[in-house]
Amino acid sequence: MIVSPLFLAVEYVPMLVDYMNGAYEITANPNSKSFVPHLELLLNVEMLANAFMLLVSLALLYLFFSKHRWFPRVFIFLCVFSPLFLIADAWIVHKLMPDLVAIDEATVLDIIRAIIYALIWVPYMLISKRVKNTF
Structure with a gap:
């Protein structure tokens, strides 16, 4: 719970800096030899999705420590959203x-890790009496 927003920030902030500095402009410019149609839209969606996941993980920290009743629902949402986003992103790329090799070994491992995480924690959030008593 505590480390997840840190990992997301470590991955997201360098991408955001590159994006803001125009590192991807050459592939998004129709006059460029490296132009890829719809890449600019994909990058915008990726930036928004990563920012969304970072904000939700920070909100999840608050919900967890305040023992808010929405914590299990938001946690389950993030557990399901993460692998779906990874799969959709790899497929679209x-x-x-x-x-380009968009679905490499690292991507497959990230997807498998996210699916296994969801397969363990979603049922726990739904079935556990401790979760029901706490939240």
């Missing part, structure tokens, strides 16, 4: 840039 693969469709936009078929020559």
Whole structure:
């Protein structure tokens, strides 16, 4: 719970800095030789989704420590959203840039890790008496 927002921030902030500094402009510019159609939209969606996940994980910390009744619901939402986003993102990148290896070993491991995490924690949040008594 505490480390998750830190990991998200460590991954997201460098991407955001690169994005703000225009690192991706060459591939988003229609006049460029490296132009990829719809890449700018994909990058915008990725930035928004990562910012959303970071904000939700920070909100989750507050809900957890305040023992708020919404904690299990928001936690389950994030557990389900994360692997779905990873799968959708990898698939869209693969469709936009078929020559690029979008679904590499690291991506597959991230997806599997997110699915296993969800398969363990979602049932626990739904079934556990301790969760029901705490939240």
